[in-house]
Amino acid sequence: MSVTLREWQKEYLKTAIEHLRKDKTLLLQSPTGSGKTLFALNTALSVGGTIIYLTRTHNEFNSVKREADRLGLKIAFIFGKASVCPFAQGNEDPEEIDCKSCKLNGKVKDMGNLSPSQIIAEAKKASDYCPYQSLKAKIGNANIIASSYLYFFLPNLRRSMLKEIEDKNIVVIIDEAHNLLFSDEWFKRRIGKKTLKNALEELEIVRKESRISGDKAKEYLTILYDFMTKLDEGSGCKQLPLFPQPSKEALDQLVKAMKTYVNLIKGPIKRSSLRSIVNFFSEEGDVYNCNGSLVIIPNKTWDKINSALNVANYRILMSGTLPELGINGYRINVNVKMGKAEWYYCNNLTSKAKMRSSEAPKYAEVLERIYKLSGSNVLVFFPNYEFKNLVKENVKTVPVLEENKRGVTHEEILELMRNGKYLVLLVMRAKESEGVEFRFENKNLFDSMVLAGLPYPDITDSIVTNRIKRVAKLTKRSEEEVAHELTLITIKQTIGRAFRDPNDYVKIYLCDSRYKEYFSDLGLNEKEIKLFV
Structure with a gap:
């Protein structure tokens, strides 16, 4: 062609x-x-x-x-097992889906020239073939x-x-x-108090069904559970220098109990909290308390x-x-111009963490005004889900369409945008902020985009600060330079949703007083930016 x-x-x-x-x-x-x-x-x-x-x-x-x-x-597509297994909920790890135990194992079908979204839809309805193995074939x-x-x-x-x-x-x-x-x-792994409670229940099942005593494993899980009940549950991720670790005997018992429990499960979905704990302690790395859960980031x-x-x-x-x-x-x-923007700056707003609750009503009022000035849908990108939800609670007079962590598909969002006018509430660095288009017949389904807050890294989060240190060391730059670059990348990637064609024309609203620090990075001068107050 x-x-x-x-x-x-x-x-x-x-x-x-x-x-x-x-x-x-x-x-x-x-x-x-x-x-x-x-x-x-x-x-x-x-x-x-x-x-x-x-x-x-x-x-x-x-x-x-x-x-x-x-x-x-x-072209062939590789989806995770959980995405296309008709028996999976969608959040299973690959090792929790045992194809050999499935009645569809080895049954392959030509899925044709389906689009990715069609593949996922068809896969979940499969009854006489394995979608995962069909795709791999x-x-x-x-x-x-x-x-x-x-x-x-x-x-x-x-x-x-x-x-x-x-x-x-x-x-x-x-x-x-x-x-x-x-x-x-x-590469990170996470275990929470619910994981430990479930693991203790699985251990009891194993003890009843086999000759494995598991006394050391039970003792350790109980100690770890008590430790986790005392962790701070509302302060993001903080590095833990010390926490209870299993003895070799306890870990050996956990491994044996996990294997026994998994073998007791009938069918292809073999979820096990014991396995989650064994996998957690198979890694070596930094451990964090993330809002009451333990998270490990492996070394190297x-x-x-x-x-x-x-x-x-x-x-x-x-x-x-x-x-x-x-x-x-x-x-x-490559330096090529893609489309034209009309720039606006909301200099009386801020999304700083300590001020978000008081600023949310102000953001909602500004978003409602922008919506009423727009002739089409308005894309609104927030730094995180929490701030999005705070602002949404204060939006009262205009229709809202939003991205959830587990919500509507991209195709469903596009269909609604084609047939209505919405404030479309999205999150930077989430699934709707990179590599997707909000278009129909090569035209944008919106005429305005709002960056509702600055996506500056959360430097109170130990995982984030350690990441910045790692990148700074790797690239031989200061931590301040890395933090600035990470912010700028997110800003540019978000704005990139507006321009897919040289003829695109979009109003861009930078709604946080701190965006002024990024004007030059975006190739802007103050004369071409209109205040929106």
């Missing part, structure tokens, strides 16, 4: 191919909507082999499929394999995918590669990233906001 390249793509393609062959790693920064996906695929095709295309969320698979179809390439004949980050960066999942690939000359493309800065989140997460990248023969890392990652390669920075 003939594909027309944009001018910048024509200009840089030859250089990109030459340096990918020579340097093995290509770093590409180009604005959102400028055509990075098509450019990366064309570059990857030049070195042959199988392309593994990694995205943060399943929503981002759509753009990969669109460009693969344009290029006439075969397509890997061997595919030119492109689209997968989430975790399926490549977690060793067990990566091995499961790679053994299905016939052509071992692999090119990995990492979309929105700035997310590598947050890779510590991908960046080594795991590099180990995964080294599996590929060639690597393309790309983003509209590609930071310094400490990864060597040839870098291409």
Whole structure:
């Protein structure tokens, strides 16, 4: 199929191919909507082999499929087991779904040329075939394999995918590669008081059904539960220098009890709180109290990233906001103008944590005014879910559509936006803030976007501050510079939802007094920004 390249793509393609062959790693920064996906695929095709295309969320698979179809390439999708298993709730870990115990094991069906959202919808209705195995069966004949980050960066999942690939000359493309800065989140494990209570109940079942005494395991779980009841439950994540750890005997009993309990479960879904505890203590790393739960961030997460990248023969890392990652390669920075913005600045608002409760009604009043001035939907992005919910409680006079942690799909949001006018409440760095489009027939379904608060890192959170320290050390910069860059990345990625075409025109409202510090980073001067008070 003939594909027309944009001018910048024509200009840089030859250089990109030459340096990918020579340097093995290509770093590409180009604005959102400028055509990075098509450019990366064309570059990857030049070195042959199988392309593994990694995205943060399943929503981002759509753009990969669109460009693969344009290029006439075969594409396969890898979804997590929990997303496509008809017996799963959707929040299971891969190891909690045992295909060998399933009546659908080995039953494969051609799922055709379905879109990613159609695959998930069809999978949940499957009764005579295994959707997960059906999707994996397509890997061997595919030119492109689209997968989430975790399926490549977690060793067990990566091995499961790679053994299905016939052509071992692999090119990995990492979309929105700035997310590598947050890779510590991908490897963390969590246990809470409910996990411990369930584990004690599972242990009792094992003791009744087998000859395993589990006395040391029970003693330890009771001590740990008592310790966790005394933890602060409302202060974010704080590093714990000391906490009760199991003796070798207690841990051995936990492992034996876990294996016994899992074997007692009938069917493919083998959820076990004992397994969660065993997995937690199989890691070495920093432990935190996160609002009453224990979270462990394993040591050397960046080594795991590099180990995964080294599996590929060639690597393309790309983003509209590609930071310094400490990864060597040839870098291409593309500067093209995508659309036009009319800028507004709300200088009398702030989303600082200690002022959010008092500021929420003011934000709600401003959002209602913006909605009434707009001729279409208004996208509103908040720094986090908590602030979104605070503001929403104060919105009284206009219709609201919102993103939840487990709520409506992107397709459902688009359908509602097509047939109505809403304040669409979203969250920065959540699933609706990167790699997705709010468009129909190549036109935006909104005319205004509001950044309701500044997404500055929460420096009261120990996981966040340790992440900043790690990145600062890795990239040889100050912690202040890293915090500023992380904020700027989130701002630019959010604004990037507004511009997918040179003809796009959107009103952008920067609603936090602290945005003034980022005007120059956004290429703005105060004369072109209108005050909205």
